[in-house]
Amino acid sequence: MQKVDNAQAVNRLMRFLAVEGVTGREAAIGKELVAALKEVGVPARAIRFDDAHKRIPVPCEIGNLIVDLPGRGRLGNHPRILFMTHMDTVPLCAGAKPKIQGRKVVNTVRTALGGDNRTGCGVLVTLAAELAAQKLDHPPLTLLFTVREESGLWGARFVDPKDLGGVRIGFNYDGRSASYVTVGAVGADRWEVEISGRAAHAGGAPERGISSTLILAEALSDVRRGGWFGKVVHGDKVGTSNIGVVAGPNGGSAGDATNVVTDYVKVRGESRSHDAKFHKEITAAYKAAFAKAAAGVTNVQGQSGKAKFVSHTDYYPFRMKDNAPVVQRAIEAVTAQGIKPEIRVANGGLDANWLVRHGIPTVTFGAGQNEPHTVDEWIDLKEYEAACGLAVQLATMS
Structure with a gap:
């Protein structure tokens, strides 16, 4: 079972929630993510933005953020794995003011909070931080933070698979529970x-x-x-x-x-x-x-x-088979974290819809989002912390 520094993971979440970045206007959160990645030891040369914003047919400040992490140790030569999330929020999140209340993050104003998908951003940066801090063996990894998910999955649609380093499988963070192994969507x-x-x-x-x-x-x-x-x-x-x-x-x-x-x-x-x-x-x-x-x-x-x-x-809709390698790895990792996996199919669109279309089988997990896109939105910190630990487990399994 992989553990992470939960206090630091929550600090990152609160940091990202405080940065406004509604769909199509992600420059500020992109800059903050780059700064946070450098702080946890990711070299500047490993961090880049693609040119998706030049190809997306609606206004977009920046392209997708892509991070290349070399493999380490006994897993260093294993096939590259993708971890992804989206960095934008719905417009209703503009002006959000988050605060921690017990084991929740809530909003102090009548806007949506932005847990969808600042929770995913927190998970991916925490993954990079823990791999470096604990010096864990892992295969080469690509981290992908997409733009304009909330207004049509545009970043995932226009990412060039060639920019992802030849990944064979992917794991996406966008949803409520770390136990949810989402293998399909409408x-x-x-x-x-x-x-x-x-x-x-x-x-x-x-x-x-x-x-x-x-x-x-x-x-x-x-x-x-x-x-x-x-x-x-x-x-x-x-x-x-x-x-x-x-x-x-x-x-x-x-x-x-x-x-x-x-x-x-x-x-x-x-x-x-x-x-x-x-x-x-x-x-x-x-x-x-x-x-x-x-x-x-x-x-x-x-x-x-x-x-x-x-x-x-x-x-496009998709439904991966339960015995697909990416699904089996997901089930094994969730179980190893002491969580009972729940195979699910989503009734909404996910960035995974387009990754699968690009030929990269991708499972989606939750990270504590509750009541997203509403003024009643809140984040379950227990689920968020579990999602962070799960990401490390997924990245370090042989």
């Missing part, structure tokens, strides 16, 4: 529809207008009647769908006056399933509903609205 489409109607004065001649709002309402009613909204179950196929942001031109309101027929709205949503074909079916049902509604809402002149629907696959 896939998802994200889609957007622009609904164009026709403006008219609602008090004088509403019949000449074409209401984009009505097209939206008709489409969503059709989707709901067809059983495609929320939890979606069609025979033995299961998935989910959701409507997110509804906005007018340039993200603002769809009109400045209440007496104008709404001529434009933009809607965003997503479709998820563990079956890649089924989340495509869900997306297709939304596209058909918007097209039908746009054609069906007309004015007195017989003109109809339009719906421009675009979608893309955000990430």
Whole structure:
């Protein structure tokens, strides 16, 4: 059973929680991680940022942070292993003020806390620190801190596998419990529809207008009647769908006056399933509903609205076999730490979705996150400390 300096591990966690770094604006936390890695003995030459931010199609301050640790001792020539986490938080975490309360970290203001995923950052830096301090034998390791996980898994999607040193297996930290051996996750489409109607004065001649709002309402009613909204179950196929942001031109309101027929709205949503074909079916049902509604809402002149629907696959589902080498190593390490492993499949996307897609089988563990993405978020220090010990166990097993 591997142990770590829990006091130092918690200090690192609190240090990282205090640095703001919402998705797309990770420069400050990236700088702090580099400083912390150097402090625990990682040489500057082993630390670098990739150019993913130049290839990610949304604004991003920096690329992924990659750290190369050479092997040591009897395990020094074993195959390289990847440890990863993401460094960004959701926007709701801006302004968080963490404090320790008993065996928890809580927030003193009404924002999310940022345990998702500053806990993972703390685990990976603690891993580097303990390997150096205890002079433990281990294979070559690559540490990866990704950007923009919270806004679409962009850093993991655009990392170049060649930059990871030829790793064969990976371990990701993002979740609640160190006992969770997450071996699969859903896939998802994200889609957007622009609904164009026709403006008219609602008090004088509403019949000449074409209401984009009505097209939206008709489409969503059709989707709901067809059983495609929320939890979606069609025979033995299961998935989910959701409507997110509804906005007018340039993200603002769809009109400045209440007496104008709404001529434009933009809607965003997503479709998820563990079956890649089924989340495509869900997306297709939304596209058909918007097209039908746009054609069906007309004015007195017989003109109809339009719906421009675009979608893309955000990430692909995966499910690794329980007897896969990466899963077996995970189970063995969790058991060696005196924890009962729980094989799980996630209903949300993970950076592991893209690592598996890149050909690197990756298991995900939790590190104490509770109620993430909410103002009720808190961190379980017992689980966080267990995750740190588990990382060292994973890295030092023969």
